[in-house]
Amino acid sequence: MSARLTVTDPVLHRLAEEVGVEGPVAVEGSRTRWHIGGAADPQTRLVKAPTGIVEYVPDEMTVCVRAGTSVADLHAALAEQGQRTGLPERGGTVGGAIAVGENDVHVLGRGRVREAVLQIRYVADDAKLVTGGGPTVKNVTGFDLPRLMTGSLGTLGLFAEVILRTNPLPATTVWLESSDADPFAVLDTILRPSAVLWNGIITTVQIEGHGPAVAAETARLAAIGTWAEVAQAPELPAHRWSLVPSELGDPSRWNGATWVASIGVGTVWASIPQPATPTNPVVAALSRRVKQQFDPTGRLNPGRVPGAH
Amino acid sequence: MAGFLSSVRRRLNLNQPTAGDGDPVVEALRAALDPSRVRYDGAERTLLSHDASIFDGGVAGPVCYPLTTAEVQSVMRIAEKHTRNIVPRGAGTGLAGGAIPLGAPIVVAVTRMNNIIEVDVDNRIAWVEPGVVNLDLTRHLMPLGFHFAPDPSSQQVCTIGGNVANNSGGPHCLAYGVTNAHVLAIEVVLPSGEVAMLGGLDAEPAGLDLRGVFIGSEGTLGIATKVAVRITPNAPAVKTMLLSFDTVRNAAHTVSAIIAAGIVPAALEVMDQRITQAVETYVGAGYPTDAGAVLLAEVDGLAESIEIDANRIAEIGREQGAIEVRFAADETERALLWKGRKTAFGAVAQIAPDYYLHDTVVPRSRLADVLDEVSAIAERHDLIVMNVFHAGDGNLHPLLVFDKREPGVIERVHAAGDEILTASLNAGGVLSGEHGVGVEKQKFMDLFFTDDDLAHQNRLRQAFDPGCRTNPGKVIPSGHSCADIAALKRVPREVWA
Ligand SMILES: Cc1cc2nc3c(=O)[nH]c(=O)nc-3n(C[C@H](O)[C@H](O)[C@H](O)COP(=O)(O)OP(=O)(O)OC[C@H]3O[C@@H](n4cnc5c(N)ncnc54)[C@H](O)[C@@H]3O)c2cc1C
Numbered sequence: 001m002s003a004r005l006t007v008t009d010p011v012l013h014r015l016a017e018e019v020g021v022e023g024p025v026a027v028e029g030s031r032t033r034w035h036i037g038g039a040a041d042p043q044t045r046l047v048k049a050p051t052g053i054v055e056y057v058p059d060e061m062t063v064c065v066r067a068g069t070s071v072a073d074l075h076a077a078l079a080e081q082g083q084r085t086g087l088p089e090r091g092g093t094v095g096g097a098i099a100v101g102e103n104d105v106h107v108l109g110r111g112r113v114r115e116a117v118l119q120i121r122y123v124a125d126d127a128k129l130v131t132g133g134g135p136t137v138k139n140v141t142g143f144d145l146p147r148l149m150t151g152s153l154g155t156l157g158l159f160a161e162v163i164l165r166t167n168p169l170p171a172t173t174v175w176l177e178s179s180d181a182d183p184f185a186v187l188d189t190i191l192r193p194s195a196v197l198w199n200g201i202i203t204t205v206q207i208e209g210h211g212p213a214v215a216a217e218t219a220r221l222a223a224i225g226t227w228a229e230v231a232q233a234p235e236l237p238a239h240r241w242s243l244v245p246s247e248l249g250d251p252s253r254w255n256g257a258t259w260v261a262s263i264g265v266g267t268v269w270a271s272i273p274q275p276a277t278p279t280n281p282v283v284a285a286l287s288r289r290v291k292q293q294f295d296p297t298g299r300l301n302p303g304r305v306p307g308a309h
Numbered sequence: 310m311a312g313f314l315s316s317v318r319r320r321l322n323l324n325q326p327t328a329g330d331g332d333p334v335v336e337a338l339r340a341a342l343d344p345s346r347v348r349y350d351g352a353e354r355t356l357l358s359h360d361a362s363i364f365d366g367g368v369a370g371p372v373c374y375p376l377t378t379a380e381v382q383s384v385m386r387i388a389e390k391h392t393r394n395i396v397p398r399g400a401g402t403g404l405a406g407g408a409i410p411l412g413a414p415i416v417v418a419v420t421r422m423n424n425i426i427e428v429d430v431d432n433r434i435a436w437v438e439p440g441v442v443n444l445d446l447t448r449h450l451m452p453l454g455f456h457f458a459p460d461p462s463s464q465q466v467c468t469i470g471g472n473v474a475n476n477s478g479g480p481h482c483l484a485y486g487v488t489n490a491h492v493l494a495i496e497v498v499l500p501s502g503e504v505a506m507l508g509g510l511d512a513e514p515a516g517l518d519l520r521g522v523f524i525g526s527e528g529t530l531g532i533a534t535k536v537a538v539r540i541t542p543n544a545p546a547v548k549t550m551l552l553s554f555d556t557v558r559n560a561a562h563t564v565s566a567i568i569a570a571g572i573v574p575a576a577l578e579v580m581d582q583r584i585t586q587a588v589e590t591y592v593g594a595g596y597p598t599d600a601g602a603v604l605l606a607e608v609d610g611l612a613e614s615i616e617i618d619a620n621r622i623a624e625i626g627r628e629q630g631a632i633e634v635r636f637a638a639d640e641t642e643r644a645l646l647w648k649g650r651k652t653a654f655g656a657v658a659q660i661a662p663d664y665y666l667h668d669t670v671v672p673r674s675r676l677a678d679v680l681d682e683v684s685a686i687a688e689r690h691d692l693i694v695m696n697v698f699h700a701g702d703g704n705l706h707p708l709l710v711f712d713k714r715e716p717g718v719i720e721r722v723h724a725a726g727d728e729i730l731t732a733s734l735n736a737g738g739v740l741s742g743e744h745g746v747g748v749e750k751q752k753f754m755d756l757f758f759t760d761d762d763l764a765h766q767n768r769l770r771q772a773f774d775p776g777c778r779t780n781p782g783k784v785i786p787s788g789h790s791c792a793d794i795a796a797l798k799r800v801p802r803e804v805w806a
Binding site: 002003004005006007057058059060061082083101102103111112114115124128129130131132134135136137138139140141142143144145147148150151152156167168169191192209210212213215216217240242243244245246262264265266267277279280282283284286287289290292293294306307 | 429431432433475476478482486487489490499503504505506507510511512513514515516517518519520521522524525526542544545565568569571572573610611612613614616617618670671672673674699702703704734737738739740741742743744745746750754755756757758759760761762763765766768769770771772773784785
């Protein structure tokens with residue numbers, strides 16, 4: 001009997017052939033986050049990941065999708081069955097969203113990208129198709145390669161197909177805005193907001209769930225401020241910062257820049273880039289050994305380094 | 310457990326750790342740690358050659374009880390200098406043989422590194438040492454309004470380090486996620502003796518997610534010496550309900566229908582009639598003993614929201630033929646129902662002295678069929694099977710009960726187990742949902758993964774542990790990890806078995 005995870009889809013084998021065994025190569029998604037991790041080596045040959053939903057079983061709350069599919073197309077198909085995933089809706093592809101690993105603004109409600117990936121299939125440096133993880137919602141069979149791949153910018157393998165966990169779409173969603181509420185009091189006032197955003201003046205909160213629960217939470221928020229319903233999240237500045245949630249309390253660091261902070265999470269979108277923080281040399285060396293093992297000749301997405309600015 | 314160990318020690322009067330004098334590794338370890346925390350006596354080594362799995366064949370070398378990260382580093386460096394293997398160990402409750410010492414390694418038991426270092430309510434995290442017992446952490450957090458979400462049934466004994474190494478789950482991981490979702494950063498002593506902080510407390514730590522791959526690596530990538538865990542606010546309201554059915558099939562269908570309806574309950578646990586009866590005689594938790602199966606369902610969160618979900622679950626249960634739907638009236642009844650569920654394994658002892666607990670996952674829509682197959686398999690091998698499992702994730706735990714004194718029974722247990730695994734894989738499932746691969750499932754890895762898949766898992770291993778000295782002989786089957794075989798051949802001459 002051949003192994004359960006043997007890849008049979010000819011579409012994936014075609015991608016593997018295209019990647020081949022020689023020369024620098026990377027996957028081009030929709031270029032929405034192309035600048036992340038440094039400039040691509042100009043010699044790099046660009047390939048496209050295949051598209052399409054392979055299998056969607058709404059009752060299982062999982063979906064198997066090819067990496068080149070746009071998140072918008074995926075989410076449109078899932079929405080017909082009242083579901084969504086934790087991948088950010090910012091115009092990119094599924095593979096790109098996983099390669100970058102950045103969470104959406106409502107991460108508290110939708111979950112982290114890295115927790116959405118149950119199984120990943122990628123083309124390795126030697127053009128072999130490799131699978132990590134497994135198809136079920138719970139699984140500890142072998143090392144957790146989907147975690148390693150999420151956020152790796154395609155420097156360890158080029159993504160071909162993934163199985164993602166889906167979540168039910170909530171019955172009701174509201175965005176509320178206040179200019180007199182203490183943003184840090186929100187998390188002590190309501191149980192599980194999907195987003196708490198603050199730009200130094202205005203606090204914007206997303207609440208999702210059953211109608212009566214959303215209404216009750218909205219009423220509870222009135223104890224800490226005056227709120228008005230708004231259509232959507234505020235506009236987010238271009239640069240992304242990663243901070244510890246308690247560091248958000250001191251806005252003096254922004255010094256004139258515009259910014260929107262995700263309270264309780266630590267992400268900040270700001271008009272100025274985050275200064276590079278030094279990596280611990282032991283961790284940096286370990287990361288280099290991982291890269292060396294997965295891509296000994298350095299042909300996968302050369303020029304890019306996960307975590308580099 | 311600890312009480313049991315110390316009483317054995319007292320009885321055998323083996324507390325004098327003089328054995329091992331003259332062995333340069335033992336001498337070096339005693340010089341680096343307090344000599345009382347390096348044991349080489351027969352009693353200690355015998356005890357630590359097992360874990361909670363049914364696997365024999367472990368041989369422990371010197372047993373160390375470090376207290377600090379620096380001491381763990383010293384042990385790693387001594388192991389490296391003398392090319393000795395090491396095996397990290399927590400409470401030894403693992404069920405896949407992950408902590409079984411192969412090739413007389415140095416056993417690094419972190420149970421005495423058991424301080425809760427800091428609880429940071431602002432950032433909703435706690436820094437703990439790896440030997441902190443899972444339930445001790447939750448008890449510590451309760452007065453602050455928080456808990457640690459992963460709640461394995463072994464939580465009274467198992468350690469956070471063991472939870473991290475096995476990416477453990479528990480009944481309440483259905484809605485909250487397994488250990489990986491609750492760990493932000495891990496301080497790890499690498500096989501080289503260097504210390505690396507993997508992950509971080511910030512929103513999206515830069516670089517590769519090495520934290521993520523360390524979790525679930527079953528002690529093969531290094532020793533966790535400090536862990537930052539996420540702490541979860543206690544839900545303001547909770548509703549626990551008990552649904553009884555004529556058959557396990559109906560209970561299983563109810564579970565898939567609940568998931569299909571878009572409800573994510575906090576827990577969905579099923580017990581079949583045999584185990585329910587055992588639980589009732591053991592603790593008297595109030596379960597019906599005449600039902601073919603019971604489903605323990607719990608929803609938590611906002612009162613306004615759980616009301617809706619609980620009613621919907623009751624409705625689905627009735628549609629699927631529930632003979633009784635009961636809501637726990639108060640906290641006492643709820644606690645009792647959970648006590649019954651969490652002591653199920655203990656209750657099994659009344660049926661037979663030994664059990665082999667399996668752990669596979671199947672798609673939730675296939676639960677009913679695979680459970681039928683499991684009972685047919687048990688019948689074919691003339692074995693009693695009981696089922697108590699995390700139904701909401703499709704995580705089966707068939708329990709084969711037996712008396713190992715019966716000639717030939719072990720062979721039958723293993724044959725039945727192999728068939729259960731194959732049936733789960735054929736249904737589109739995986740080899741393990743939470744207990745891990747350890748030594749138990751290595752030989753099945755080839756049925757699931759291709760050679761190339763396994764080679765890539767080995768690449769990760771090589772990056773962390775080029776000499777394959779940390780917990781060799783686990784997870785990756787030996788054919789795919791040549792270095793492990795070499796490491797296991799290095800059993801030092803002076804070690805007696
Ligand atoms: C009655 C019973 C019920 C159980 N119920 C559940 C359940 O509901 N869910 C579940 O997931 N599991 C369950 N288990 C399995 C087991 O309790 C878990 O796997 C647990 O997390 C193991 O923790 P431990 O401290 O006992 O680890 P050990 O058994 O000592 O070690 C397990 C593995 O972790 C490694 N390890 C331990 N500490 C470290 C460290 N600090 N650094 C690196 N590696 C380390 C070891 O090398 C080994 O590979 C159950 C077991 C029993 C006996």
